[in-house]
Amino acid sequence: MTIHVADHPPAAARPTLRRRMAAAGWDRTTLLVVPAALFVLLLFIYPFIYGLILSFEPMKGGAFSNYTAFFSDPYLYDTIGTTMWLALPATVLNMALAMPIAFRVRNLRWQRALTTILVIPITLGTVLVAEGLLTYLGPQGWLNRTLIELGLSSGPVRLTHNYWGVFLSLVITGFPFVFLLTLSYVTGIDPALPAAAATLGAGPSRQFRHIFLPLLVPGLAIAFCLAFVQAYSVFPSAVLLGAPAGPTRVISIAAYQAAFEQYDYSMASAIAMIMAAVQLVVVVAVLAGRRLFYRGPMGSGKG
């Protein structure tokens, strides 16, 4: 025993593992974070890595044959463009709608009531919105009746089971989300700043351009990314409201069919990875663009 102790340096010179952990901030309280972290690692990170590896172990062919199969079959690789063509315009429109409405609503007394109404579609969920739009926009629905009655259209306008059905459902379910984020960013700006600008003679449009916009751009970029990523993974409304075999065959339908109709989990994982990669590319592009945009006014403001 004594020899054993002598072999090791004294405790004072070399702290125990426990001490060293505590010095890095890891004591018993910090351990409370472990269950949650473990949970996310096991059910989110592990499946993702598993899926990534699985995508390189196809049912037949070499390691990359899932990816080469995807990018050589127009029925598959066209889904990237199809989804983009739905998600990008819907997100841009939602942002364009949310900004002015958030500015209008922020100082209202009954802001909360209006916010609640505008937020309702989030809780309805995509499935109910799809079912509602099928009834409302259908050839015998109220919208088409109104259009015909007002003489705006001679026959029913086809808005379901095509591109527009999915697009409209993306706008209705996506808008509340973008609006909530934008509203919280707008109301988070210190009201003293635009007030100071107004004192110095800046009108509403100059206040917007020189005060609000530079402060909002980082938040708006994040809102855009979140909204886009949600829209890009559109699934139920593309099936129910769109033409899932043709113009609205989005990438998540392709992944779903591979997994649960052909039982090719390897291919399905590969498509899911491609979907994640496309989303990542857009997010990185937007965040990089924000940096370019954001530095400008900051620099000129200081200079």
Next chain:
Amino acid sequence: MARGATLMSKAWNSLVWLTIGFFVVNLLALIGAVAVNSFATRWLGTWFPPGYTTRWYFAAWDEFQLSDVLLVTMEVVLAVVVLSLLIGVPAAYTLARREFAGKRLVTLLFVLPLLVPPITYGIPMATVLYQLHLAGTMTGVILANLVPTVPFVILVMTPFIEQIDPKLESAARVFGANTLRVFLHVLVPLLAPGMLAAGLLVLVRTVAMFELTFLTAGPSSQTLVVALYYSVFAAGVRAGQSVDAMAMIYMATTLVWLFIALRFVDPTQLVTRVKKTS
């Protein structure tokens, strides 16, 4: 010049209000169309149906075995709310109170599941759950739904805990309370409003969560929203009215909880803490 500016801003204001009005009118019409159709005897080619009945609700109740589906939904939602609070709140406490090595990495770990959409990670996750023979069971559905809700609870609760004065805990310690008693007698009462809010939001999210449940549920573990999807998907086989009746039941369950949740939380406060405009 000044007059032109006011005219412009007036026109702009009206345009914004018109847009809000247009959105709200269409939204209400959308919900209204489903509501009217669910009570219609038959509704073809007219503005309003010729007669009203409640029989579609009974039909939907039997046809889609709604009592089973509602029971499953309740069990799943309850389990998800309780478990995500149990796992999430301690983690949020640590993130709010401690600085430790690797905190940024841990934070990133909790943000990721909220940034990646459910269908993207749902497919590999469902694959793993199928291999573990958990998919198709209640356990699988609950586990899948916990993936976005645990990080959500952490993200909502961390700023909430940060604003609680740590001196209160120190004071309790000075008087000799151990960790458990500090937790039960000091933290739980102070955290209750935040936990209630987070729990309600998790509840609303889980009721409406389609993708993850859809990918992992079996015939006996379907929640209401997945059952609704299948009924719309197979529409034509069944009367449209009974599908709409089911949609109304679904909407009622989410809306009730939404309104309760909004009594306790200001949705705009979730992202950033708002400075009150004086």
